Amino acid sequence: MMASGIPELYGSLVFNDSVMRDKLPKDVYQALRKTIENHTHLELDVANSVAVAMKEWAVENGATHFTHWFQPMTGFTAEKHDSFISPVGGGQVVMDFSGKELVKGEPDASSFPSGGLRATFEARGYTAWDPTSPAFIKDRTLYIPTAFCSYSGEALDKKTPLLRSMETLDREAVKILHLLGQRDVEGVSATIGPEQEYFLVDKEIYKQRKDLIFTGxxxxxxxxxKGQEMEDHYFGALKPRVSAFMHDLDEALWKLGIPAKTKHNEVAPAQHELAPVFDTANVAVDHNQLTMEMMKKVADKHGLTCLLHEKPFEGINGSGKHNNWSLITNTGVNLLNPGRTPAANIQFLVFLMAVIKAVDEYADLMRISVASAGNDHRLGANEAPPAIVSIFLGDELTAVLDSIENDTFFGKQQKVQMETGATVLPHFFKDNTDRNRTSPFAFTGNKFEFRMPGSSLSVAGPNIVLNTAVAEALRQFYEELKDIPESRMEEAVHALVKRAIAKHRRIIFNGNGYTDEWVREAKKRGLYNLRSTPEALACFTSQKNLELFTRHHIFTEQEIVSRYEILLENYCKTIHIEAQTMQDMVRSQFLPALRCYIDQITGSIRGIKAVSEALPSAASEKLLAALCDSYERICDAEEHLEADTKNAEGIDDMQEAAFFYRGTLIPGMEALRAMADAVERYLPENLLPYPSYEKLLFSV
Structure with missing residues (x-):
């Protein structure tokens, strides 16, 4: 594809604003824009008109079906396809699509995770059109982004609470902006840009690994x-197969209106990253779910498999998904932009402190929002942020807050010109702060980068928490300031910010988050250190967290409890599948291969002795003894793991089961793996029952 054709290609499969303006009557278009921008109700006659135009556009572009595309609590997306055909008699059909079909769907809700919200026999569920996220065409089907709820109205998905949190944040942000004199602002949107890390391996090699197939x-x-120690893969030249994949992926994403911007090799062999341009939170979440799906589809066409697990390979870096988050007004102002004089930028300081306060008070929820069995492998492993939530502000902003807290003058830092030592290079100025890759939540110029989410995670969860917690902080700030006269507002804001700094300074940490010293310091500060998913989830239903979500109508108490149960169950099922897969691989693949090698060595020793008892065979006998000993120990470890797995199956209480899986099965699996991996180094390549790391990591 020629580069000149990209503007025409971009969004060509999206029912976007340009298409709506062209296809819809003016009054219908204006009514739909009002719904999108002001979150007002959409009347059925408007929906009917939109449905007709949407169907005509979709059919023109080759679509034969439509689907309500939703995001249940599985973490994946779901869809049920219906054709546009409608019989009209005489064996004839017409292509038809009504406003009712656009606005509401009715998938079976009984088989999706509900955490006890729905009984198995209560099957009815509804999908409701989200007009703020544009419809698109994929695989000759019109995809309509929707929310998903039960017959009695409980949210069974990730989109519904995300939309609730966005509206809550919008309301609280506008209130305080009006208080600060910004009365031209009518709306505030949370925007995100989720960077996506992933691995690519050869598909035929992947298909020979039961563990990758069943567990990821x-x-x-x-x-x-050789692993990643030479640091030569990071930002290295793209290999031809990878480059071809990335070109096709970009094209596929651009057609769907996904602003894929940056692509490069990551730190580990076979690891890569894609980063998009920012978009409003719910659209960005939809786009990220689509991105993960398209990565897998495009990879398959290139004879590759895309791995999105947080830790597909032991011994090298895992994959995360950095959630870059900011706040933008309808007038185009970034509320997290400090400007040239951050110490005097009252608006910026209020929103900065709202974020700091939110993260400090709800650090447990931030950790919960990224909790999963896969992500436990990377958090705190010197390849990702630690499990302790803290905020990196950098030198300049920290100095600004110090000056406010201590009532001292903040002298603006001068721009520093970079001295590279080569006169031929152009002059440029350093940024005011460095980056801190060990920080879970880092300020990076005009946004915060939440670095804890795992690569397979839907970023809806972290943004629900962040939006809601910041909205609560803004609500409290508003209550403090609402009765202050305009003439005293600046003084009152200064006092509020000063109190907030003193109260929440403990969450600010600009140092190395990988050190043991930080773990000890964080404990002194009273910060959470929730090292595993079961530990984190135990905090989900605390009173303060229940009050946060129910106060802002993000979740009912029942919806919170249901999500707690779903996350616990998902964790237990994940470890259970891994344990069973490991047992199967050890029993049916590894041990037979090891027995075969032992037989070969035994035969070799016999052959030597048959020629002459005087011939040396000590080395072979020593190796045989070691392998026989390893065989027995691996058998014992596998039997223990099997017994522990059966014990886990008998635990009815999900929280108790989760802690058993974490405390017993995972250490058992790690011990078994250590023994098997040590022996693998001795097995001849022709006996190894599955492709080695060498083939997985260096064959593409």
Whole structure:
């Protein structure tokens, strides 16, 4: 494809604003824009008109079906396809699509996770059109982004509470902006840009690994002589197969209106990253779900498999998804932009402190929002942020807050010109702050980067928490300031910010989050250190968290409890599948291969002795003894793991089961793996029952 054709290609499969303006009557278009921008109710006659135009556009572009596309609590997306055909008699059909079909769908809700909100026999559920996220065409089907709820109205998905949190944040942000004199602002949107890390491996090699197929990660496998220690893969030249994949992925995403911007090799061998341009939170979440799906589809066409697990390979870096978050007004102002004089920028300081206060008070929820069995492998492993939530502000902003707290003058820092030592290079100025890759939540110029989410995660959860917690902080600030006369507002804001700094300074940390010293310091500060998913989830239903979500109508108490149960159950099922897969691989693949090698060595020793008892065979006998000993120990460890797995199956209480999986099965799996990986280094390549790390990581 020629680069000149990209503007025409971009969004060509999206029912976007340009298409709506062209296809819809003016009054219908204006009514729909009002719904999108002001969150007003959409009347059925408007929906009927939109449905006709949407169907005509979709059919023109080859679509034969439509689907309500939703995001249940599985973490994936779901869809049920219906054709546009409608019989009219005489064996004839017409292509038809009504406003009722656009606005509401009715998938079976009984088989989706509900955490006890719905009984199995209560099957009715509804999908409701989200007009703020544009419809698109994929695989000759019109995809309509929707929310998903039960017959009695409970949210069974990730989109509904995200939309609730966005509206809550919008309301509280506008209130305080009006208080600060910004009365031209009518709306505030949370915007995000989720960077997506992933691995690419050869598809035929992938298909020979039961662990990758069933769990998404390798449960056995010794590291090759070379991993990532040479640091030569990071930002390195793209290999031809990877480059071809990335070109096709960009094109596929651009057609769907997904602003894929940056692509490069990541730190680990076979690891890569894609980053998009910012968009409003719910659209960005939809786009990220689509991006993960398209990565897998495009990879398959190139004879590759895309791995989105947080830790597919032991011994090298895992994959995350950095959630870049900011606040934009309808007038185009970034509320997290400090400007040239951050110490005097009252508006910026209020919103900065709202974020700091929110993260400090709800750090447990921030950790919960990224909790999963897969992500537990990378958090705190010197390859990702620690499990302790803290905020990195950098030198300049920290100095600004110090000056406010201490009532001292803040002298603006001068721009520093970079001295590279080569006169031929152009002059440029350093940024006011460095980056801190060890920080879970870092300020990066005009946004915050939440670095804890795992690569397979839907970023709806972290943004629900962040939006709601910041909205609560803004609500409290508003209550403090609402009765202050305009003449005293600046003084009152200064006092409020000063109190907030003193109260929440403990969450600010600009140092190295990987050190043991920080763990000890964080404990002194009273910060959470929720090292595993079961530990984190235990905080979900605390009183303060229940009050936060129910006060702002993000979740009912029943919806919170249901999500707690779903997350616990998902964690237990994940570890259970991994344990069973490992047992299967050890029993049916690894041990038979090891027995075969033992037989070969035994035969070799016999052959030597048959020639002459005087011939040396000590080395072979030593190796045989070690392998026989390893065989027995691996058998014992596998039997223990099998017994522990059966014990786990008998635990009815989900929280108790989760802690058992974390405290018993995972250590058992780690011990079994360590033994098998140590022996793998001795097995001849022709006996290894599955492709090695060398083939997985260096074959593309």
């Amino acid at each position: 990660r390798t449960l056995l496998g010794a590291m090759p002589p």
